[in-house]
Amino acid sequence: MPKDKSAPSLSFPFTKTSRGLKFALRLTPRAAANRFGGIERDENDAPILKAGVTAAPENGKANTALIRLLAKRWRVPKTSFTITHGATDRRKVIEIAGDPVALAEQLKQWMREENV
Secondary structure (H helix, E strand, C coil): CCCCCCCCECCECEEECCCEEEEEEEEECCCCCCEEEEEEECCCCCEEEEEECCCCCCCCHHHHHHHHHHHHHHCCCHHHEEEEECCCCCEEEEEEECCHHHHHHHHHHHHHHHCC
């Protein structure tokens, strides 16, 4: 059976959507630093990006810090990000609005530069 080209690989955890890209993320609030922690597999064997922020998980502070981290590192406007699932959970699904092909190329370049 041919491999589904829209399915994410461990090396590229992003999936194209009609609005842009989406990805799963596991957030660690109150981390030592605002940073990415690489990619791992979840219990369903799907790739999930790990990140940590120093903000506490109260009143949306950790989510705000996460969006700020993503926007800064990926050079994408903060308004392009939407947490579609898991706003109050460590596990989140986030969508980035924009041209999916251009975003995918931009994020592949970031992953190469950051060795993620």
